[in-house]
Amino acid sequence: MTSTDEKWLEKKISRRSMLKITGASAAGAAVLASGMGGVAKAFGFDILEDDATAQNKVKFYGKHQSGITTDTTTHVYFASLNVLVGSQSELQELFKTWTPLAVRLMNGEQLEEASPGVFTPPDDTGEAAGLDASNLTLTFGVGPSLFANKKFGLSAKRPSELNELPHFPKDQIADQFSGGDICIQACADDPQVAFHAVRNLVRAASGKVTLKWTQTGFTSTPKEKDKKATPRNLFAFKDGTVNPSPKSDIDMNEVVWVQPNESQSWMASGTYLVVRKIQMHLETWDRTSLKAQEDTFGRHRDSGAPIGKKNEFDEVDLDSKDATGNPHISADSHMALARKVKDRILRRGFSYASGLIDETGAYDAGLLFISFQKNPQQFINIQNALGRADKLNEYITHRGSGVFACFPGVQKGSYIGEKLFSAF
Amino acid sequence: MTSTDEKWLEKKISRRSMLKITGASAAGAAVLASGMGGVAKAFGFDILEDDATAQNKVKFYGKHQSGITTDTTTHVYFASLNVLVGSQSELQELFKTWTPLAVRLMNGEQLEEASPGVFTPPDDTGEAAGLDASNLTLTFGVGPSLFANKKFGLSAKRPSELNELPHFPKDQIADQFSGGDICIQACADDPQVAFHAVRNLVRAASGKVTLKWTQTGFTSTPKEKDKKATPRNLFAFKDGTVNPSPKSDIDMNEVVWVQPNESQSWMASGTYLVVRKIQMHLETWDRTSLKAQEDTFGRHRDSGAPIGKKNEFDEVDLDSKDATGNPHISADSHMALARKVKDRILRRGFSYASGLIDETGAYDAGLLFISFQKNPQQFINIQNALGRADKLNEYITHRGSGVFACFPGVQKGSYIGEKLFSAF
Ligand code: HEM
Numbered sequence: 001m002t003s004t005d006e007k008w009l010e011k012k013i014s015r016r017s018m019l020k021i022t023g024a025s026a027a028g029a030a031v032l033a034s035g036m037g038g039v040a041k042a043f044g045f046d047i048l049e050d051d052a053t054a055q056n057k058v059k060f061y062g063k064h065q066s067g068i069t070t071d072t073t074t075h076v077y078f079a080s081l082n083v084l085v086g087s088q089s090e091l092q093e094l095f096k097t098w099t100p101l102a103v104r105l106m107n108g109e110q111l112e113e114a115s116p117g118v119f120t121p122p123d124d125t126g127e128a129a130g131l132d133a134s135n136l137t138l139t140f141g142v143g144p145s146l147f148a149n150k151k152f153g154l155s156a157k158r159p160s161e162l163n164e165l166p167h168f169p170k171d172q173i174a175d176q177f178s179g180g181d182i183c184i185q186a187c188a189d190d191p192q193v194a195f196h197a198v199r200n201l202v203r204a205a206s207g208k209v210t211l212k213w214t215q216t217g218f219t220s221t222p223k224e225k226d227k228k229a230t231p232r233n234l235f236a237f238k239d240g241t242v243n244p245s246p247k248s249d250i251d252m253n254e255v256v257w258v259q260p261n262e263s264q265s266w267m268a269s270g271t272y273l274v275v276r277k278i279q280m281h282l283e284t285w286d287r288t289s290l291k292a293q294e295d296t297f298g299r300h301r302d303s304g305a306p307i308g309k310k311n312e313f314d315e316v317d318l319d320s321k322d323a324t325g326n327p328h329i330s331a332d333s334h335m336a337l338a339r340k341v342k343d344r345i346l347r348r349g350f351s352y353a354s355g356l357i358d359e360t361g362a363y364d365a366g367l368l369f370i371s372f373q374k375n376p377q378q379f380i381n382i383q384n385a386l387g388r389a390d391k392l393n394e395y396i397t398h399r400g401s402g403v404f405a406c407f408p409g410v411q412k413g414s415y416i417g418e419k420l421f422s423a424f
Numbered sequence: 425m426t427s428t429d430e431k432w433l434e435k436k437i438s439r440r441s442m443l444k445i446t447g448a449s450a451a452g453a454a455v456l457a458s459g460m461g462g463v464a465k466a467f468g469f470d471i472l473e474d475d476a477t478a479q480n481k482v483k484f485y486g487k488h489q490s491g492i493t494t495d496t497t498t499h500v501y502f503a504s505l506n507v508l509v510g511s512q513s514e515l516q517e518l519f520k521t522w523t524p525l526a527v528r529l530m531n532g533e534q535l536e537e538a539s540p541g542v543f544t545p546p547d548d549t550g551e552a553a554g555l556d557a558s559n560l561t562l563t564f565g566v567g568p569s570l571f572a573n574k575k576f577g578l579s580a581k582r583p584s585e586l587n588e589l590p591h592f593p594k595d596q597i598a599d600q601f602s603g604g605d606i607c608i609q610a611c612a613d614d615p616q617v618a619f620h621a622v623r624n625l626v627r628a629a630s631g632k633v634t635l636k637w638t639q640t641g642f643t644s645t646p647k648e649k650d651k652k653a654t655p656r657n658l659f660a661f662k663d664g665t666v667n668p669s670p671k672s673d674i675d676m677n678e679v680v681w682v683q684p685n686e687s688q689s690w691m692a693s694g695t696y697l698v699v700r701k702i703q704m705h706l707e708t709w710d711r712t713s714l715k716a717q718e719d720t721f722g723r724h725r726d727s728g729a730p731i732g733k734k735n736e737f738d739e740v741d742l743d744s745k746d747a748t749g750n751p752h753i754s755a756d757s758h759m760a761l762a763r764k765v766k767d768r769i770l771r772r773g774f775s776y777a778s779g780l781i782d783e784t785g786a787y788d789a790g791l792l793f794i795s796f797q798k799n800p801q802q803f804i805n806i807q808n809a810l811g812r813a814d815k816l817n818e819y820i821t822h823r824g825s826g827v828f829a830c831f832p833g834v835q836k837g838s839y840i841g842e843k844l845f846s847a848f
C-alpha cells in the first residue's frame with residue numbers, strides 16, 4: 001500500500017469515525033452500508049435531524065410533507081416508479097430506507113461512505129458535492145396501481161377517491177408518461193440537486209423499484225421590487241394568479257389537506273397529487289393574435305388582469321360587458337370555464353422545454369401541470385368543466401397523467417408512509 | 425370601443441411612441457413589424473446598443489462572439505437549424521434580421537410590439553417578461569451542410585477544415601441529434617431566458633429555418649468561499665480542471681481564436697464549435713467501485729487531484745508509480761489518453777438529464793459536450809487518441825454530433841456573419 005493509498009484510506013476512516021461520533025449520520029450510513037432493510041429499525045430513525053444550520057434548507061419533518069405548500073423552486077425533477085418487491089413488508093422497508101436519506105438530502109448532506117474501502121461503489125453518486133440544500137423538497141405519493149397489486153395486501157387501505165383518472169375528451173395520454181406505483185417530486189433551486197436526489201433514492205432501492213417515467217420542469221419567478229411576481233408559462237401568461245394561498249391554513253385545510261375522517265385515516269394531513277404532462281403547441285400559439293390569446297384565457301397577457309380590468313388581482317366579473325354589449329370574458333375561455341365549478345385546487349406547475357417531438361419537429365414543450373387537492377375529484381370536476389369547450393384546447397394536448405396519494409408529513413422517529421402500514 | 429379597450433390601445437400607442445423616441449428599439453421593432461428583410465438595411469443596425477444599465481448582462485458587440493470565453497452559465501439551450509430559404513441573399517437577410525434581435529435579447533429587453541393593434545400575434549413570445557438578461561449569451565455558427573448546399577453559392581467560402589466529423593469507434597450517432605446548417609447556442613442563468621431567446625430567433629425566421637435538433641443542459645458551480653469551484657459532471661468528477669484559460673489571450677489565441685491567415689479570411693477571430701450529445705450510463709457507473717471510477721479518469725473523485733496527488737490543480741505526472749511499481753494513472757484512463765496528443769481544446773459542456781430512454785428505462789442523461797477550437801482537427805485528434813482504448817467508453821455512448829464554424833464577433837453597424845458574405 002502506497003502512502004497515497006494510505007492517505008486515501010485515512011480520509012475514509014476519519015470520515016467514518018466522524019459519522020460514528022455524530023450518530024445522526026451513522027444511521028443513514030448504516031442503512032447504506034448494509035443495503036436496505038434490517039438495520040434501519042435497530043438504529044431508529046429519530047436520530048436524524050433537520051440541520052438548522054444548513055443553507056437554503058426546507059424542513060423535512062412536520063405535519064405535512066414538503067413540496068406542497070413550500071414556495072415554488074426554479075426546478076423540478078418528477079419521477080414515477082414501479083415497485084418490484086413482492087410483499088408489504090418489503091414495501092415498508094423501502095420507505096424506511098428512504099426516510100433518513102430524504103432527511104440528509106434535504107439537509108444538503110452527502111450520503112457519506114460508511115466503508116473505508118474504495119473497492120465498493122460510493123454511497124453517494126456525488127454530483128451534488130459542494131452544492132447546498134438549494135431548497136430541496138421531496139414529496140412522496142402512492143398511485144392506485146399499488147393498491148390494486150394483490151401482493152401488497154393493501155386493497156382495504158385504498159382511499160375510495162384514489163382511482164386512475166378517467167379519460168377526458170381530447171386526451172392523448174401515452175403510457176410512457178403515465179401512472180406509476182410511487183411518485184417522487186423533487187423540487188430545488190438547482191437542477192443538479194433535484195436530479196441527484198431522485199437518482200440517489202432510486203439507487204438506494206436498486207432492484208426494488210424501477211423508473212416508469214420522469215419529467216424535468218422549471219419556473220422562473222420575476223422579481224418586482226422586493227416582491228416575487230407570478231411566474232409566466234410558455235404562453236407568456238401569468239400562471240397561478242387565482243390559487244388558494246399556501247400561507248393560509250384555512251385555504252389549505254379547505255382545499256389541500258385531508259382532514260380526519262375525510263378519507264382513509266392514514267391520509268389525514270396528506271393530500272392528492274395530480275400530474276399532467278401537457279404539451280403546449282408553441283408554433284400555433286405564436287401565430288395567434290394577441291386578442292385571440294387573451295380571449296383564450298379571459299385575461300390580458302402583459303398585466304395578467306381579467307379582460308376589462310387593469311391589474312392582475314382585480315376581481316373577476318364574468319358578467320362585465322364592453323360598450324357593444326359583448327362580455328369581456330368569453331364563456332368558453334379557460335378562466336371562465338375553470339370557475340364554473342365551485343371546486344378549488346392548488347396549482348403548482350412547471351414549464352418544460354426539452355428537445356423536439358421527433359416526428360413533427362415541434363418543440364417538446366409545455367406545462368408539467370401539478371395540482372394538490374384533498375380529493376382528486378376536485379381536479380376531475382374542473383377538468384370536466386374545461387371539457388371540450390375550453391378555447392385553450394386548440395393549443396394544448398394532454399400527453400401524460402398520474403394521480404398519487406401523498407402521505408401526511410413525517411414525525412421524528414417515524415418514517416415516510418408509516419401510517420399507511422400501521423393505521424386502521 | 426370601451427374605455428378599457430381604449431386604455432389598452434393607449435398603452436399600445438404610448439409604447440409605440442416610446443419606441444419611436446428611443447430609436448434604438450424602433451429598428452428592431454420595424455424589422456419585426458415588416459417581417460424579415462427590406463427594412464433592416466434602411467434603418468441600419470448600428471442604432472442598437474448594448475445596454476450598459478441592464479442587470480446581469482453580457483456584451484453582444486466585440487471582437488469575438490459571446491458564449492465562448494464568457495463565464496459558464498447554469499443553463500444552455502442548444503439549437504441546430506436547417507435553412508429553408510433558397511438563395512444567398514435570403515440567407516444574408518436572415519442574419520441581418522437576427523442581429524438587432526440578438527442585441528435586444530442579450531439586453532434582457534422585450535421585442536416590443538410595433539403595432540398598436542391586438543389583432544396580430546405579439547412580436548415577443550413574452551415568457552421572459554420581468555426576467556433580466558440573466559447573462560444570456562448567443563453564439564451563432566454554420567455547419568458544413570450549408571456550404572455543400574449549392575443554392576447558397578458558398579462552396580468557395582468553406583474553410584477546408586470544416587467537414588462533417590468522421591465516424592469514431594463506438595459512435596452511435598442518431599440523425600435526430602446531429603448536423604444542422606446553423607447552430608445557436610443560448611446560455612443563460614435562467615432556463616426560461618435561454619429558451620425564450622432561441623424560440624424568438626427561430627420565430628423571427630419562421631418559414632426560413634426549421635429546427636433540426638435541440639438540447640438543454642445545465643451545470644451547477646459550487647461556491648468555495650468566494651471562489652467558483654470546478655463544476656462536477658453526472659459521474660461526480662470535477663470537469664474542466666485542465667482547460668485553457670478563457671481569461672488568457674495567449675491561451676485563447678493559441679487554442680480557440682482563428683488567427684488571420686489560419687483559415688478562410690472571414691473566420692479570423694472566429695472559432696469552431698464541436699458538440700457531442702454523450703449519454704452517460706449512470707446505472708452502470710453507480711454499480712462501479714470508487715477505485716474503478718477513479719482509474720477511469722486518472723483522477724480522484726472528491727478532490728479532483730490526479731491519482732497519487734492531493735489537490736485538484738497538482739501537476740499531472742503520468743510516470744509516477746505506487747510502492748508496488750504500478751503507475752498511479754493507468755495508460756488507458758481518460759486523462760492519460762487525452763494528454764497523449766499535444767492538441768488542446770476549450771471544453772465548455774453541460775450536463776443533461778431529461779426523461780428516460782424509452783426502450784430501456786435508463787436515464788436519458790449525460791454530457792452535452794461542447795468544445796471550441798480554432799480547427800476541428802484538434803477535437804478529432806483528441807477523440808482519436810481516446811479511441812477504443814478509453815476506459816470511459818464502457819460508461820458512455822456518443823449519440824449526437826455537430827460541427828459549426830462560429831463567426832467572429834459583430835461590430836456595431838455590422839451584422840452576424842457579415843464577413844462570410846463580404847470577405848474575399
Ligand atoms: C397547458 C395547460 C394550461 C395552461 C397553459 C393554463 C394556464 C392558465 C392561466 C394563464 C390561468 C389564468 C391565471 C391564473 O389564475 O393562474 C389559469 C387559470 C386556471 N387554471 Fe389553467 N392552465 C392549464 C391547464 C389547466 C388544467 C389542466 C387545470 C385543471 C383541470 C387548470 C385549472 C385552472 C384553474 C382552476 C384556474 C383558475 C381559474 C380562476 O379561478 O380564475 N388549468 N390557467
Ligand code: HEM
Nearest residue numbers: 657661662663664665666702721759762763791806807820
Ligand atoms: C461523457 C463524456 C466525458 C466525460 C464524463 C469527461 C470527463 C472528463 C473529466 C472528469 C476529466 C478530468 C478533469 C478535467 O481536466 O476536466 C476530463 C478531462 C479531459 N477530457 Fe473529458 N470527458 C468526456 C468526454 C470527452 C471528450 C469527447 C473529449 C474530447 C474529444 C474530452 C477531452 C478531455 C480533455 C482534453 C481533458 C483534459 C485532459 C488533460 O489534459 O488533463 N473529454 N474529462
